[in-house]
Amino acid sequence: MRVIAGSARGQKLSCLQGEQIRPTLDRVKESVFNMISFSVPGSSVLDLFAGSGALGIEALSRGAEKAVFVDVCPASLQTARQNLAKTRLEEKSACVCSDYAAFLADTNETFDIIFLDPPYAAGYITSALAGIRERHLLRHDGIIICEYNSADEVICPEGFTLYRNKKYGIARILLMKEL
Numbered sequence: 001m002r003v004i005a006g007s008a009r010g011q012k013l014s015c016l017q018g019e020q021i022r023p024t025l026d027r028v029k030e031s032v033f034n035m036i037s038f039s040v041p042g043s044s045v046l047d048l049f050a051g052s053g054a055l056g057i058e059a060l061s062r063g064a065e066k067a068v069f070v071d072v073c074p075a076s077l078q079t080a081r082q083n084l085a086k087t088r089l090e091e092k093s094a095c096v097c098s099d100y101a102a103f104l105a106d107t108n109e110t111f112d113i114i115f116l117d118p119p120y121a122a123g124y125i126t127s128a129l130a131g132i133r134e135r136h137l138l139r140h141d142g143i144i145i146c147e148y149n150s151a152d153e154v155i156c157p158e159g160f161t162l163y164r165n166k167k168y169g170i171a172r173i174l175l176m177k178e179l
Contacts, residue, residue: 001054004030006061008087014079015052028168029058032145035164035175036113039143040064043112046137048100048128053080053093055115055145060089064113069095070103100124104131110139120149126157129176133159138178146174 003011004026032055033040041063047056048070056067057080069084071077077097084090096103100118114132118124125146132138148154150172156162164175 001052002026003054003058003061003087004033006058006063008057008061008089011087013052013054013057013083013086015054016076016079028147028171028173029054031166031168032173033058033062036143036145037062039113039141044068044110044139046070046109046111046114048103048114048116049118049124050080050095051076051117053083053095055117056080056093057083057087057089059113059115060092061087065092067093068109068111069093070098070100072097072099100128101131104128104135104137107135107137110137110142112139112142114138114142114144115147116144117147120152125154129157129160133157133178142178144174144176144178146176147171148174 001013043064045056045059045064045067050069050071053069056069060067069080077095084093116128150167160176162176166173
């Protein structure tokens with residue numbers, strides 16, 4: 001796993017190992033960032049379910065102004081911190097060890113780009129989208145990028161519009177905006 005483009009291009013990123021760990025493939029990450037490339041520079045990013053931080057780090061490397069990394073697992077967040085230090089992007093970031101629902105309920109920040117890449121088959125995406133909508137955490141013209149197992153079904157909830165839906169092997173990527 002590596003940073004694909006920008007100031008940290010080519011940097012290898014660390015990742016935790018285990019059955020539940022499923023980093024976003026480089027080709028999927030590259031495709032996602034090609035779809036949102038004009039929205040990244042100067043943006044405020046939320047990497048919910050951050051894991052190693054690869055998605056938020058890619059955004060920072062490509063010119064995002066700030067990224068908040070949230071994960072409930074301290075070891076995952078420590079890996080994200082190490083990757084931020086390795087890429088020299090830590091001063092543009094904040095790492096929060098928290099359950100996603102608690103973070104969404106407590107934060108007063110708003111974001112231009114929100115990555116939702118929870119553990120597969122956990123059913124967190126629908127709940128996270130409801131929390132984002134309820135608290136108005138997505139800025140006007142903001143984008144939500146969801147990654148989930150293509151065998152699962154995620155329905156675009158009321159208040160959002162789906163504008164991209166792409167399958168990559170077992171992964172499916174949805175891009176949505178708030179109405």
